[in-house]
Structures are given as structure tokens and as C-alpha cells.
Amino acid sequence: MRKCWVSIKMLSYNDMLEGAAALKEKLNGFQPEILIILGSGLGRLGDCVKEPSFIPYELIPHMRTSTAPGHAGRFIAGELGGKRVLLMQGRLHVYEGWDAADVVYPVRLARLIGAGSMIVTNAAGAVNTDYRAGELMIINDVIKFNIVNPLIGPNIEELGPRFPDMTHIFDADYMRVFKSVCLEAGERIHEGVYFYCSGPQYETPAEIRAMRILGADAVGMSTVPECIAARHCGMRILGVTLLSNMAAGILDKPLSGEEVIEAGNAASHRLNSYVEEFLRRI
Ligand code: HPA
Numbered sequence: 001m002r003k004c005w006v007s008i009k010m011l012s013y014n015d016m017l018e019g020a021a022a023l024k025e026k027l028n029g030f031q032p033e034i035l036i037i038l039g040s041g042l043g044r045l046g047d048c049v050k051e052p053s054f055i056p057y058e059l060i061p062h063m064r065t066s067t068a069p070g071h072a073g074r075f076i077a078g079e080l081g082g083k084r085v086l087l088m089q090g091r092l093h094v095y096e097g098w099d100a101a102d103v104v105y106p107v108r109l110a111r112l113i114g115a116g117s118m119i120v121t122n123a124a125g126a127v128n129t130d131y132r133a134g135e136l137m138i139i140n141d142v143i144k145f146n147i148v149n150p151l152i153g154p155n156i157e158e159l160g161p162r163f164p165d166m167t168h169i170f171d172a173d174y175m176r177v178f179k180s181v182c183l184e185a186g187e188r189i190h191e192g193v194y195f196y197c198s199g200p201q202y203e204t205p206a207e208i209r210a211m212r213i214l215g216a217d218a219v220g221m222s223t224v225p226e227c228i229a230a231r232h233c234g235m236r237i238l239g240v241t242l243l244s245n246m247a248a249g250i251l252d253k254p255l256s257g258e259e260v261i262e263a264g265n266a267a268s269h270r271l272n273s274y275v276e277e278f279l280r281r282i
Pocket of ligand 1: 123124125126197202203219220221244245246247248255260
């Protein structure tokens with residue numbers, strides 16, 4: 001048999017329905033409106049959820065669990081900013097060895113149980129040299145030049161079309177509302193393009209220079225697979241990046257995972273309060 005160099009795990013629509021049924025049962029009548037996926041070191045938003053119920057990923061059929069540092073590996077369901085949310089405390093990354101289809105599985109489950117929107121946060125390196133570490137960026141578009149793609153394989157027509165449009169991945173109203181929340185809080189907030197790399201190695205300085213020429217403002221190892229899947233099935237999306245560090249080669253120092261988690265922890269209180277206020281306003 002000819003071996004394909006890309007490993008494609010075919011999660012069928014029936015697998016998804018099975019996972020969605022299990023999640024629905026664990027939610028016990030609670031119907032989330034918004035899925036929230038939290039980035040490295042940013043998981044503390046889970047502490048703000050009212051009347052939380054906790055669902056470890058391993059209780060959901062076909063669901064993978066997070067192995068990355070700073071990612072707990074459970075859903076938290078409850079109320080936040082007056083909205084019914086399903087929060088992922090711990091996301092899945094392709095660099096952990098999961099297929100892109102596994103990474104986006106929870107997005108599809110959330111959609112199947114009725115969530116119409118998704119908020120994604122992440123930590124990323126600043127490619128734009130006008131940016132500073134510790135600042136926030138609203139993602140207004142993405143660049144993905146690698147093969148990692150959750151939609152490769154037979155299209156699941158029940159979720160969305162074979163060739164989905166990606167002209168407006170991020171919801172214009174959501175961007176506007178989040179921006180005003182940040183500005184009112186005195187935050188220096190950027191809007192920019194997120195360049196997706198699978199990782200897990202950080203980029204080389206030459207790659208960062210190339211990304212800058214291509215129009216990228218930040219670089220990270222997450223978010224884009226989830227956004228592709230969420231747009232495919234018609235969800236409205238807000239994406240927010242914490243610029244945890246200046247990207248490789250900008251400062252004369254090596255990058256480290258610890259630095260990223262620390263930056264996430266330092267910013268998480270601020271970012272979480274903006275997300276909560278955003279939820280109140282939409
Ligand atoms: N590169 C890629 N991913 C990241 C970075 C970075 O500099 N910082 C946080 N996540």
C-alpha cells in the first residue's frame with residue numbers, strides 16, 4: 001500500500017455526533033452559546049465562570065487531551081459576562097502529535113450542541129517591531145502556508161462546504177466591541193495578522209524577517225486550525241493574541257517556553273477582564 005506522508009485521521013460525522021451527545025449529556029441541560037479557547041498561561045479565565053461544571057476531556061469519546069505546559073485539559077461550562085459559555089481550559093496543538101482534525105474536534109462539538117460563536121486567545125511572538133511584549137493584538141486575518149489543515153479529507157457537508165470562503169474569518173462587530181473595551185481601559189491595542197507555524201521549535205530570525213515582508217504582525221503555533229474549522233461551520237469568531245515576546249532575532253536573546261507562560265500569567269488578569277466585559281456587550 002502506498003504510504004501517505006501526511007497522517008489524516010478521519011473522524012467521521014458519526015464520531016462527532018457521538019462526542020456531541022456525550023458532551024450534551026454531561027452538560028445536563030446547559031446549552032452553551034459561546035466556545036472560549038484559552039492560550040498558554042491564559043487559563044485563569046476559568047476561575048471567573050459562575051456556577052461552573054468541569055468536564056475532563058477524557059470523558060468525551062474521540063477527544064484528545066492537552067499535553068502542553070499551561071494547559072489543564074478540561075471543559076468548564078457556566079456563565080461569564082451574562083453569557084452561557086463553554087470554556088476549554090487547555091487547547092490541543094498539532095505539535096503535540098494530534099492531527100488537525102483532532103485539534104478542531106471540540107470546535108465542531110461546540111457547534112453541534114448549538115454554540116454559534118468562538119473566542120480564541122493565544123500567546124504569540126511579535127513580528128511587528130512597533131509592538132512590545134505584553135501588549136495585545138486583535139487578530140484581523142491569518143497566514144497559513146503549511147499543510148496543517150483540519151478540512152483535508154472528505155468534506156462533512158453537514159458542517160460546511162467543500163471550499164469555504166475565508167475572506168472574513170474574524171467578525172467585524174466582535175473586533176469593534178473588543179477594541180472599544182480595551183481602549184476604554186487605557187490599553188494599547190493592536191489589530192494585525194497572525195502567522196501560523198506548527199512548531200514546536202521557535203522560528204529562525206530569517207523566517208521572522210520573511211514573515212514581516214509577507215505582512216505578518218505576530219507568529220504562533222495555535223488558533224488557525226480552530227478558526228478554519230469554526231468558519232467552515234459558520235461560527236462568528238473573535239481572536240485575541242497576547243504578544244508574549246518579541247519574535248526570534250528581534251532581541252538578542254533566546255526564546256523560551258517559560259517566558260511565554262510567565263507573560264501569559266502576567267497578562268491573564270487584564271485579558272480576562274476584557275473578555276468578560278466583551279461578553280457583557282455582545
Ligand atoms: N513563536 C511561535 N509561537 C509562539 C511564540 C513565538 O515567538 N511566542 C509564543 N508562542
